[in-house]
Amino acid sequence: MQKFIFHPGPALKFGNGESSALANIIKPWGDKFILVTGSQSFVNLPYYQQWLTNFAAIGLIYKHIIVKGEPRAAFINEQCRMLRNNDYKFVVAIGGGSVMDAAKAIAAMVTVDNDIENYLEGLPQYKQHPGTTLPLIALPTTAGTGSEATKNAVISNPGINGFKSSLRHDNFIPRLAIIDPSLHVPCPANVTAASGLDALTQLIEAYTSTQANTMTDTLAIEGISLCVRSLKKAALSGDNIEARSDMALAAYLSGVVLANAGLGVVHGFASSVASMFDIPHGVICGTLLGESTRMNIKKAKILNNIIALSKFTNIGKVFATESNKDDNWYLDFLVQQLNKLIDEFNIQKLGAYQVTSNDLQAISKLTKIKNNPVTLTQEEILEIITSRT
Numbered sequence: 001m002q003k004f005i006f007h008p009g010p011a012l013k014f015g016n017g018e019s020s021a022l023a024n025i026i027k028p029w030g031d032k033f034i035l036v037t038g039s040q041s042f043v044n045l046p047y048y049q050q051w052l053t054n055f056a057a058i059g060l061i062y063k064h065i066i067v068k069g070e071p072r073a074a075f076i077n078e079q080c081r082m083l084r085n086n087d088y089k090f091v092v093a094i095g096g097g098s099v100m101d102a103a104k105a106i107a108a109m110v111t112v113d114n115d116i117e118n119y120l121e122g123l124p125q126y127k128q129h130p131g132t133t134l135p136l137i138a139l140p141t142t143a144g145t146g147s148e149a150t151k152n153a154v155i156s157n158p159g160i161n162g163f164k165s166s167l168r169h170d171n172f173i174p175r176l177a178i179i180d181p182s183l184h185v186p187c188p189a190n191v192t193a194a195s196g197l198d199a200l201t202q203l204i205e206a207y208t209s210t211q212a213n214t215m216t217d218t219l220a221i222e223g224i225s226l227c228v229r230s231l232k233k234a235a236l237s238g239d240n241i242e243a244r245s246d247m248a249l250a251a252y253l254s255g256v257v258l259a260n261a262g263l264g265v266v267h268g269f270a271s272s273v274a275s276m277f278d279i280p281h282g283v284i285c286g287t288l289l290g291e292s293t294r295m296n297i298k299k300a301k302i303l304n305n306i307i308a309l310s311k312f313t314n315i316g317k318v319f320a321t322e323s324n325k326d327d328n329w330y331l332d333f334l335v336q337q338l339n340k341l342i343d344e345f346n347i348q349k350l351g352a353y354q355v356t357s358n359d360l361q362a363i364s365k366l367t368k369i370k371n372n373p374v375t376l377t378q379e380e381i382l383e384i385i386t387s388r389t
């Protein structure tokens with residue numbers, strides 16, 4: 001076995017109904033906190049009223065920040081200017097990936113007297129954030145980005161000179177994740193599908209990553225298996241708590257493995273496309289997953305990359321009920337199953353979001369292959385995105 005370093009995710013409290021006692025769980029952390037949530041999604045949650053009543057009943061004071069859409073740099077800066085020097089002790093995030101990322105950024109940026117653009121990777125003025133942060137307690141309400149387990153917050157500013165960049169530090173991993181599948185029940189089918197495809201993409205990309213190790217492989221393959229068992233069920237019957245539990249855990253695992261092993265070309269596209277177009281992250285990942293996998297397998301065969309081929313074969317075996325087939329059968333089956341899932345979920349091509357053939361050269365130039373299992377030429381990257389536009 002090769003040497004590796006593994007960073008575990010946050011402490012995890014997992015279980016149906018676990019979040020109902022939120023006020024008592026957070027009380028030891030202090031009496032004044034920042035509460036970051038979505039808007040309508042928050043008031044639809046089963047314990048919404050109970051939480052607010054209990055906060056007041058035990059003397060917890062909070063400032064409520066509502067996040068709409070993916071977090072923008074200007075929004076984080078504006079909120080932090082208001083929140084600084086107010087002696088908040090910790091941050092509680094209740095919501096989907098955008099809420100998690102916004103809360104992570106606010107928890108970190110409230111501790112420094114500066115704008116977030118100075119600490120975003122890839123921007124000209126980038127410098128490393130000192131790593132100071134308020135402790136963060138994360139309660140995800142969608143099963144997708146796994147942001148409740150990662151050390152980065154993705155901040156976007158779409159447009160001509162737009163960006164989608166990460167604020168990142170080892171200290172930014174939330175201190176506690178409370179994963180309560182009952183909070184996922186109100187999540188609509190289309191969001192469940194796109195978020196679940198994001199989690200599946202993260203698990204597949206981390207499993208096949210050049211930085212994967214024994215720990216990430218073990219967790220990723222289990223996460224993929226949970227997605228195979230329950231992604232469709234969770235999207236089609238939102239109140240199926242077993243399916244919601246599987247997907248909630250799969251998403252958390254996807255965050256843990258991506259934080260350790262990194263991601264591949266699909267998430268390269270997620271950055272490049274999102275820097276130019278305002279398209280949900282799960283849709284970008286979902287629409288490109290099948291074709292990217294097909295290209296990676298094709299290139300791994302050309303390069304005779306045995307490790308990559310055996311990883312993709314193993315994933316194909318998780319999807320299959322048939323045994324005793326040869327490796328090529330599982331490789332073809334995997335691509336077929338991913339494309340079938342994308343069709344069944346009606347995940348549209350990028351053309352449906354105003355991306356045109358004129359944009360594809362620029363997108364492929366901006367796309368980084370990260371820790372993709374095989375190197376891809378710009379022509380191959382262009383071929384992937386052309387097939388899904």
Ligand SMILES: [Fe+2]
Nearest residue numbers: 145198202285
């Ligand atoms: Fe993702």
